[in-house]
Amino acid sequence: MDYQRILPCPELRNYISYFWVGTWDVNLPPNDIYYVVANSLTEISFAFEGNQREDDLLFTVVQGQTHRPQQFKVDGFYHVIGVCLHSFAIPKLFNISATELYMGFLTLETFLGLEGRELTEKMALAATTGKRIAILTDFFKSLVRKRQREDQLIAQAVQIIKDEGGSTRINELAQEFCLSEKQFKRRFKASTGFNPKLFNRIVRFESVIKTNPDWTNLTEAAYNNGYFDQSHLNHDFKTFTGFSPTDFYKLST
Structure with a gap:
């Protein structure tokens, strides 16, 4: 392709x-x-x-x-x-x-x-x-x-999560914006459609995909992108793509 x-x-x-x-x-x-x-x-x-x-x-x-x-x-x-x-x-x-x-x-x-x-x-x-x-x-x-409607605070929060590659601590981010975690979750979901912790997790997984040329194996990819170990990354591959890492990358060949 x-x-x-x-x-x-x-x-x-x-x-x-x-x-x-x-x-x-x-x-x-x-x-x-x-x-x-x-x-x-x-x-x-x-x-x-x-x-x-x-x-x-x-x-x-x-x-x-x-x-x-x-x-x-x-x-x-x-x-x-x-x-x-x-x-x-x-x-x-x-x-x-x-x-x-x-x-x-x-x-x-x-x-x-x-x-x-x-x-x-x-x-x-x-x-x-x-x-x-x-x-x-x-x-x-x-x-x-x-159109006139946008929550600028959440737009900033999303950008922080993306800039940090999905390694953001959501409770600390809520405190940074002077919101309770419950308030932050409600406003974040209204603006993005996601629970902030799930969004953070997807962004972390996307960081693995984006950095594909920069790592040589899945263990390295996991540690470089904030995963506890490769098994957690393998789990996210299956959850978010429906494929194992090997089968997923075969789709682009």
């Missing part, structure tokens, strides 16, 4: 983590299973028959933040363009609690109605990846200007 990440413009960086583009070899069988693994982000994806101008847009997916791996049968695709949103940005962009998308898997039109249908049509008609990223950028800029 040819995979690339594209950073959003400065105006959107408090809402969008990154855009991504994945293209598979058309000489291989098409992807007809959509894999979902534990993810602290919310994704909106557009799956195409291929990466040529005339190739059809097959389906859209709004995948909410989740701690549970899932698999969905879909039309065979070779090309996907996606946007990964910070879960704390969901209230700001869509004026709903992030909990409403937690573990969700639905079409863009189901989620946004006419607005989603119009965006889907624009993406289907665009000729290049660059134009599709521009369409998404304009769409989210318009949302930012329209």
